[in-house]
Amino acid sequence: MLKIRNLYSGFGNLRVLKGVSLHVNPGEIVTIIGGNGSGKSTLLSTIAGIVPALEGEIIFNDENVAGKAPEKIVAAGCSLVPEGRLIFNTLTVRENLVMGAYTRIRGDRGINLGDELAVIFGMFPRLQEREHQLGGTLSGGEQQMLAIGRALMAKPRLIMLDEPSMGLAPIIVKGIFEEIRKLRDAGNTILLVEQNARAALRIADRGYVIETGQMVLEGTSEELLNNNDVQRAYLGKDYRSISD
Amino acid sequence: MSFEHLLQYVLSGITNGSIYAIVAIGFNIIYNTTGIINFAQGEFVMLGGMTAISLAAFMPLPLAILAAVVITSFAGALIDFLFIRRLKSPSVLNMIIVTVGLSIMIREIALHIWDEKVRSLPYFTGNEIASINLLGAYISPQVLWVLGVCSVIVVFLGLFFKFTLTGKSMRACASNMIAARLCGINTRNMVTISFMLSAAIGALAGCVISPITQTQYDCGTSLAIKGFTVAILGGLGNSTGAIIGGVIIGLLEAFSISVMPLAYKDAIAIAILLVILFVKPSGLLGAREAAELKEF
Numbered sequence: 001m002l003k004i005r006n007l008y009s010g011f012g013n014l015r016v017l018k019g020v021s022l023h024v025n026p027g028e029i030v031t032i033i034g035g036n037g038s039g040k041s042t043l044l045s046t047i048a049g050i051v052p053a054l055e056g057e058i059i060f061n062d063e064n065v066a067g068k069a070p071e072k073i074v075a076a077g078c079s080l081v082p083e084g085r086l087i088f089n090t091l092t093v094r095e096n097l098v099m100g101a102y103t104r105i106r107g108d109r110g111i112n113l114g115d116e117l118a119v120i121f122g123m124f125p126r127l128q129e130r131e132h133q134l135g136g137t138l139s140g141g142e143q144q145m146l147a148i149g150r151a152l153m154a155k156p157r158l159i160m161l162d163e164p165s166m167g168l169a170p171i172i173v174k175g176i177f178e179e180i181r182k183l184r185d186a187g188n189t190i191l192l193v194e195q196n197a198r199a200a201l202r203i204a205d206r207g208y209v210i211e212t213g214q215m216v217l218e219g220t221s222e223e224l225l226n227n228n229d230v231q232r233a234y235l236g237k238d239y240r241s242i243s244d
Numbered sequence: 245m246s247f248e249h250l251l252q253y254v255l256s257g258i259t260n261g262s263i264y265a266i267v268a269i270g271f272n273i274i275y276n277t278t279g280i281i282n283f284a285q286g287e288f289v290m291l292g293g294m295t296a297i298s299l300a301a302f303m304p305l306p307l308a309i310l311a312a313v314v315i316t317s318f319a320g321a322l323i324d325f326l327f328i329r330r331l332k333s334p335s336v337l338n339m340i341i342v343t344v345g346l347s348i349m350i351r352e353i354a355l356h357i358w359d360e361k362v363r364s365l366p367y368f369t370g371n372e373i374a375s376i377n378l379l380g381a382y383i384s385p386q387v388l389w390v391l392g393v394c395s396v397i398v399v400f401l402g403l404f405f406k407f408t409l410t411g412k413s414m415r416a417c418a419s420n421m422i423a424a425r426l427c428g429i430n431t432r433n434m435v436t437i438s439f440m441l442s443a444a445i446g447a448l449a450g451c452v453i454s455p456i457t458q459t460q461y462d463c464g465t466s467l468a469i470k471g472f473t474v475a476i477l478g479g480l481g482n483s484t485g486a487i488i489g490g491v492i493i494g495l496l497e498a499f500s501i502s503v504m505p506l507a508y509k510d511a512i513a514i515a516i517l518l519v520i521l522f523v524k525p526s527g528l529l530g531a532r533e534a535a536e537l538k539e540f
Binding site: 071089091102150 | 409412413415416418419420422423424425426427428429430
């Protein structure tokens with residue numbers, strides 16, 4: 001589905017990604033864990049075309065999309081739920097969702113979005129209750145649901161999620177992760193970036209660990225959960241409990 | 245002051261105010277999609293009026309106005325293509341300076357094409373001396389045209405932004421540029437459309453006010469200053485605010501004549517602009533946070 005080879009990108013003279021390679025197979029959740037400033041978000045932004053790729057390949061469904069404009073990448077079937085959600089505050093919940101389907105409406109003016117809105121509302125009933133409210137009036141958790149719903153309206157083949165747990169109460173995070181798992185079970189492919197490594201590895205099939213713009217570790221979620229370095233650096237175990 | 249006098253002032257204030265409001269709405273449309281103030285907005289008004297006047301010599305008036313609106317909106321697109329689009333990661337200040345330069349350039353070009361002569365379109369209905377008696381106050385039928393066109397533009401824009409895909413995606417751009425790109429919206433094209441739209445609205449305003457205020461190569465500047473004041477007073481980016489601000493400034497100007505010499509009329513708007521910028525930079529209906537985050 002997605003294959004990245006030796007990707008470099010950054011801002012101005014600053015290289016944030018230094019030769020990143022990874023792959024995502026259809027139907028799996030792959031998670032990328034790493035600390036602050038390790039390049040997780042830059043990686044997703046580069047795939048989405050918001051940050052320009054300087055070198056390397058991003059092969060999405062046999063097509064190199066590195067350097068393409070974001071709208072081309074969305075149209076190709078790769079949607080990003082950005083960090084901090086970035087919902088449209090001044091648009092209603094319904095309008096936010098319709099905007100998600102923008103490229104599809106452009107492709108087919110007669111498209112009927114009713115069924116798809118119903119699917120999203122079925123997934124997140126809270127959004128239906130607030131259908132005609134402005135996006136900016138929603139709570140953090142509702143905004144995250146809206147951001148996910150908006151990305152799903154594009155019918156993407158690959159959904160990328162950037163820090164969906166950020167700033168949310170643990171109970172809300174649990175619900176959001178549950179929905180992400182359900183999306184995978186329904187056949188979607190997901191690339192998940194998270195600081196909350198434990199929660200991410202619990203639902204993921206495979207994972208990568210990124211440090212200062214390079215992948216340092218790769219494995220199945222189980223392998224990573226049991227890896228001493230990962231436990232110490234990202235899962236909050238101290239040295240003693242590991243060496244004992 | 246008699247009731248008739250009062251009414252006369254009020255009507256004249258509302259007429260001028262609605263003209264300012266249209267110019268202000270032109271500012272708002274571009275501000276919302278790009279975050280910049282297009283200081284060439286007044287020149288769109290002049291271009292529309294001048295083009296219609298030249299074309300009216302060969303064709304019926306409605307056709308000339310329609311053609312002038314179309315031509316001016318293409319001029320707006322051209323400006324975006326040649327200047328705004330070329331800027332790589334432009335700062336707000338860069339783009340504002342570009343528009344100031346453009347306004348000077350357009351004025352000079354207009355001076356070469358149309359020279360310094362003051363021209364005007366014929367009255368749409370009736371003539372200079374035709375007037376309608378409204379509860380004792382006398383107004384020109386052209387005033388009704390101005391008010392009517394302003395209302396139509398406001399209603400049209402309201403529907404456009406609420407119900408069309410393009411209008412909604414322009415609002416999405418205004419709300420969050422990056423999120424709009426992530427939805428697959430080509431934001432550069434939205435900027436072009438916003439330039440076309442505000443040029444077209446400016447041109448239409450230029451045509452409908454031409455019989456009353458006359459058109460000259462440099463008539464855009466003072467309108468741009470008034471329109472800018474109104475946009476700031478109402479809250480940048482807010483169209484309802486623009487209408488309220490327009491009527492307030494129009495009325496203040498109209499009543500100022502009765503207490504101050506006519507020469508001070510134009511100073512009123514500038515004085516108000518300064519007061520707002522000192523006291524409440526976010527404007528009447530603008531969001532406080534938005535004003536604080538503005539880059540200039």
